[in-house]
Amino acid sequence: MPKITININGRETSTEVENRTLLSTALRENLHLTGTHIGCDTSQCGACVVHVNGKAVKSCSVFAAELDGATVDTIEGQANADGSLNVIQQAFQDHHGLQCGFCTPGMVMSAAELLKVNPKPSEAEIRDYLEGNICRCTGYQGIVNAIMAASGQDVPSIAAE
Amino acid sequence: MPDGGIGSPTKRREDTRFLTGRGKYTDDFTPQNTSYCAFARSQMANGKINSVDMSAAAEMPGVLATFTGEDFVNVGGNPAGWAIVSRDGEPMKEPKRPVLAHGKVRHVGDAYAAVVAETLEQALDAVEAIEADIEELDAVIDMASAVANSGSLVHDEIETNTCFDWGWIEDNRAATDEAIKNAPHVTTLELVNNRLVPNALEPRASIGEYDPGTGDYKLTTTSQNPHLSRLLIAAFVLGIPENKLTVLAPDVGGGFGSKIYHYSEEALVLAAAKKLGRPVKWTATRTESFLTDAHGRDHVTKIELATEKDGTFIAFRTETMANVGAYLSNFATVTPTFLHGTLMAGNYTVPNVYVNVKAVFTNTVPVDAYRGAGRPEATYSLERVIDKCARELGMDPVEIRRKNFIKKDQYPFASAAGLEYDSGDYDALMDGLEKTADLAGFEARRAESAKNGKLRGLGINAYIEACGIAPSNLVGILGARVGLYDAATVRVNPTGNISVMVGAHSHGQGHETAFPQIVADMLGVDAESIDIVHGDTSKIPFGMGTYGSRSLAVCGSAVFRATEKIIVKATAIAAHMLEDKPENIEFNDGVFTVKGTNRNVGFGDVALKAYIPHDYPIEDLEPGLEETAFYDPVNFTYPSGAYASEVEVDPETGKVTVCSMVALDDFGVVVNPMIVTGQVQGGLAQGIGQALLENSIYDENGQLLSGSFMDYAMPRADDLPNLVVDHSHATRCTHNPIGSKGCGEAGAIGSPPTIVNAVVDALVRGGHDVDHIDMPVSPSRVWAAMNK
Numbered sequence: 001m002p003k004i005t006i007n008i009n010g011r012e013t014s015t016e017v018e019n020r021t022l023l024s025t026a027l028r029e030n031l032h033l034t035g036t037h038i039g040c041d042t043s044q045c046g047a048c049v050v051h052v053n054g055k056a057v058k059s060c061s062v063f064a065a066e067l068d069g070a071t072v073d074t075i076e077g078q079a080n081a082d083g084s085l086n087v088i089q090q091a092f093q094d095h096h097g098l099q100c101g102f103c104t105p106g107m108v109m110s111a112a113e114l115l116k117v118n119p120k121p122s123e124a125e126i127r128d129y130l131e132g133n134i135c136r137c138t139g140y141q142g143i144v145n146a147i148m149a150a151s152g153q154d155v156p157s158i159a160a161e
Numbered sequence: 162m163p164d165g166g167i168g169s170p171t172k173r174r175e176d177t178r179f180l181t182g183r184g185k186y187t188d189d190f191t192p193q194n195t196s197y198c199a200f201a202r203s204q205m206a207n208g209k210i211n212s213v214d215m216s217a218a219a220e221m222p223g224v225l226a227t228f229t230g231e232d233f234v235n236v237g238g239n240p241a242g243w244a245i246v247s248r249d250g251e252p253m254k255e256p257k258r259p260v261l262a263h264g265k266v267r268h269v270g271d272a273y274a275a276v277v278a279e280t281l282e283q284a285l286d287a288v289e290a291i292e293a294d295i296e297e298l299d300a301v302i303d304m305a306s307a308v309a310n311s312g313s314l315v316h317d318e319i320e321t322n323t324c325f326d327w328g329w330i331e332d333n334r335a336a337t338d339e340a341i342k343n344a345p346h347v348t349t350l351e352l353v354n355n356r357l358v359p360n361a362l363e364p365r366a367s368i369g370e371y372d373p374g375t376g377d378y379k380l381t382t383t384s385q386n387p388h389l390s391r392l393l394i395a396a397f398v399l400g401i402p403e404n405k406l407t408v409l410a411p412d413v414g415g416g417f418g419s420k421i422y423h424y425s426e427e428a429l430v431l432a433a434a435k436k437l438g439r440p441v442k443w444t445a446t447r448t449e450s451f452l453t454d455a456h457g458r459d460h461v462t463k464i465e466l467a468t469e470k471d472g473t474f475i476a477f478r479t480e481t482m483a484n485v486g487a488y489l490s491n492f493a494t495v496t497p498t499f500l501h502g503t504l505m506a507g508n509y510t511v512p513n514v515y516v517n518v519k520a521v522f523t524n525t526v527p528v529d530a531y532r533g534a535g536r537p538e539a540t541y542s543l544e545r546v547i548d549k550c551a552r553e554l555g556m557d558p559v560e561i562r563r564k565n566f567i568k569k570d571q572y573p574f575a576s577a578a579g580l581e582y583d584s585g586d587y588d589a590l591m592d593g594l595e596k597t598a599d600l601a602g603f604e605a606r607r608a609e610s611a612k613n614g615k616l617r618g619l620g621i622n623a624y625i626e627a628c629g630i631a632p633s634n635l636v637g638i639l640g641a642r643v644g645l646y647d648a649a650t651v652r653v654n655p656t657g658n659i660s661v662m663v664g665a666h667s668h669g670q671g672h673e674t675a676f677p678q679i680v681a682d683m684l685g686v687d688a689e690s691i692d693i694v695h696g697d698t699s700k701i702p703f704g705m706g707t708y709g710s711r712s713l714a715v716c717g718s719a720v721f722r723a724t725e726k727i728i729v730k731a732t733a734i735a736a737h738m739l740e741d742k743p744e745n746i747e748f749n750d751g752v753f754t755v756k757g758t759n760r761n762v763g764f765g766d767v768a769l770k771a772y773i774p775h776d777y778p779i780e781d782l783e784p785g786l787e788e789t790a791f792y793d794p795v796n797f798t799y800p801s802g803a804y805a806s807e808v809e810v811d812p813e814t815g816k817v818t819v820c821s822m823v824a825l826d827d828f829g830v831v832v833n834p835m836i837v838t839g840q841v842q843g844g845l846a847q848g849i850g851q852a853l854l855e856n857s858i859y860d861e862n863g864q865l866l867s868g869s870f871m872d873y874a875m876p877r878a879d880d881l882p883n884l885v886v887d888h889s890h891a892t893r894c895t896h897n898p899i900g901s902k903g904c905g906e907a908g909a910i911g912s913p914p915t916i917v918n919a920v921v922d923a924l925v926r927g928g929h930d931v932d933h934i935d936m937p938v939s940p941s942r943v944w945a946a947m948n949k
Contacts, residue, residue, distance in 0.1 A: 018282075034189035035182020037414070039362045040447035044870035047362060075182035089180040093172050096839045100669030101179025102362040102414030108180065123883075130878040134870065136362050136415050137669045139846030139908075140878040142839055158835045159172045160165075 009077025206863020270452025363414020386706020457531020500535030618923025664704010844908020
């Protein structure tokens with residue numbers, strides 16, 4: 001089996017994978033990073049979005065064996081150094097951008113990519129960008145509001161301080 | 162804003178683990194030495210199993226065990242939870258639902274064999290090596306043909322495809338028929354309530370474990386109600402002693418009804434774990450989810466509304482065929498009957514209601530309760546026919562509803578469909594809707610749309626639903642085979658912090674945040690010092706789980722009652738500490754005080770005294786501070802609402818764009834308004850999905866054409882407008898201690914007719930002769946309606 005070494009959330013890690021092993025499976029089964037979720041088998045739902053070499057990727061659409069030497073960032077590495085929620089994560093909590101939590105890691109990783117390429121997206125741009133991430137719980141309202149808030153834009157408050 | 166108690170929009174504490182990847186869902190658990198299970202599933206809708214040869218599969222690398230239907234002929238079937246009696250007095254037909262198909266396969270996806278192997282890949286490879294001889298039979302798909310028994314049978318032994326033919330209320334039938342015959346105006350509408358797939362984003366998964374040392378079983382599973390699964394597996398299916406089986410439902414990634422039920426895979430992994438002495442894990446692919454998770458809705462209905470010339474309602478009469486699929490899922494029989502027929506008076510003073518429902522077996526995935534469960538079907542039928550009637554009579558859709566609303570001074574109100582509504586104020590909701598949705602400004606917005614070449618329409622809807630299905634005494638008479646109470650244990654620890662064990666299960670509803678708000682409010686302690694324990698049958702009292710918008714109204718009330726008991730006992734302890742009588746002690750904001758004095762003791766000191774009972778009246782008062790309450794409501798709760806939506810239709814393509822969605826709901830007392838807003842928004846998205854996008858389609862051979870996220874259109878962020886939610890027009894539930902009604906399903910109930918009413922309105926205003934379009938109101942259907 002091919003052995004790959006990747007930089008995962010800032011740490012060099014090596015593991016052996018079969019040629020057919022998807023990155024999503026390698027993260028969950030080999031590296032025990034179960035924060036990346038698998039919600040479908042057609043690369044539609046977006047629950048498994050991670051960053052590969054700084055770009056958002058559906059990890060079910062990449063073979064792990066192709067990633068020797070790559071840098072991979074997952075939801076487990078997103079919090080601030082002191083363990084507190086980062087700006088996007090905090091905005092999701094503040095604006096009720098999650099319910100069951102299953103799509104949430106992919107949503108947060110997609111939101112991070114969006115705000116990197118478009119630091120002040122409009123509501124329509126956010127809705128358009130999230131086309132590849134399905135949430136069945138929230139109706140997306142809280143997610144859209146959270147991303148607006150994380151980018152410093154005014155949105156109505158929904159939660160207690 | 163209140164500080165952390167009832168009414169506070171407290172941020173959710175569970176979010177922290179979900180946002181950092183530390184949630185623990187079933188598939189995230191891999192016990193040591195786990196083996197993996199894969200299923201062989203039927204590729205045909207109806208077939209006779211001649212043989213299933215597992216010998217080649219058993220020889221495949223890594224294979225540990227194989228199973229077929231033969232292995233389970235001596236265990237029980239997965240039972241129906243509610244017995245329905247037909248109009249002729251005959252009990253419903255209940256064919257056995259086996260762990261693995263035996264003799265016949267009855268839907269595409271029906272499992273007839275299973276393999277357990279060292280790795281998942283090996284199990285999947287071995288399934289490919291199974292040699293099954295299955296002879297294809299004609300599929301039973303169309304409900305009308307199935308009812309006519311004109312072709313094949315789904316279950317040969319019951320000699321019919323009709324599960325039951327139910328009437329509600331039979332005593333009202335003749336009067337309703339007579340009223341319709343003599344009415345000055347009758348509006349008739351035939352409609353389809355489209356079949357949906359719940360599609361919780363987490364696929365189902367189950368891990369079975371068995372400890373040969375103790376004989377204990379453990380099932381970790383994606384369940385909305387672990388105690389129900391334990392009861393069904395223990396008492397009906399596998400015959401495991403209930404006290405030897407723990408069912409754990411950890412973090413669960415959405416349910417929407419589909420995870421209420423016991424599924425065969427749960428029984429299989431337990432049986433396999435016992436056989437192998439190793440953990441056995443199964444996780445559904447999304448394809449398996451489409452082919453095995455209980456689907457929702459799927460009614461074909463004819464509804465008639467009889468009125469006076471002035472729009473006063475005289476009678477509703479409904480005939481419905483309800484698809485139950487290939488087997489009876491646990492609550493498949495109550496959903497189209499008591500959760501549908503009893504709501505067919507809506508928000509109205511109509512004197513005559515009669516409902517007939519024929520439940521039909523077909524060679525499709527079992528159909529059961531999905532978000533709303535019967536009530537969306539009722540509301541859709543009522544509110545569509547009312548809109549059609551208003552148009553026929555030349556009345557405004559708001560006016561015709563207001564004319565027939567139950568008025569706020571008429572409660573409690575006995576509806577013509579057999580329920581007693583305890584509270585509501587539908588006119589206040591409609592008043593609020595007119596303002597919040599700016600109905601007066603519609604014409605100007607329509608003119609603006611017209612300038613852009615778009616047809617704009619306004620849809621109005623009112624709904625009532627029944628939540629927290631109860632009481633057990635009544636539902637028992639009506640055929641329920643379970644009780645419908647819930648339970649909570651409040652355990653005050655010696656250091657004063659509190660663990661609350663609840664029978665409800667949280668899979669997105671935020672119980673871990675909201676339930677502590679109730680206890681904090683009552684005890685005057687910091688909500689942060691209170692934790693909720695749920696989902697583990699070894700830790701919680703026997704509860705009935707989460708479905709039917711019941712968690713707060715039923716389990717929350719159990720939490721309330723248990724906390725009341727805590728206050729009674731703590732008061733007795735405080736009285737001892739303060740050397741006075743309990744009746745002289747008052748309790749406010751966490752402090753026990755002798756009335757009229759400044760002598761007092763704090764809740765924390767009382768808790769410590771309860772567990773270190775030195776100098777304690779041990780003969781009069783037990784040590785400890787822990788109380789359990791089982792709460793069985795005296796009635797349903799009756800949330801209600803008024804919704805409005807504006808849509809734009811592109812006359813060139815038929816594409817519908819939802820411009821606005823405004824939902825005003827009466828949920829009674831709201832514990833956490835942030836969570837309630839989120840629940841409604843999520844329900845609205847699913848309702849808009851049903852109205853515009855989602856459809857579960859079978860071809861005539863029983864192949865599910867919409868079996869993936871590429872084919873089944875789930876609402877995406879850019880399909881939805883801003884969702885405006887207002888739950889300020891509240892009337893208190895009169896019969897539970899919190900005063901809450903339930904909010905989880907409302908959005909999915911109120912929104913589908915609102916959207917379809919708006920689309921029809923747009924087309925009619927655009928000069929088209931259209932009175933109905935079936936959901937999903939897709940561009941092709943709208944275009945066809947405009948160009949017929």
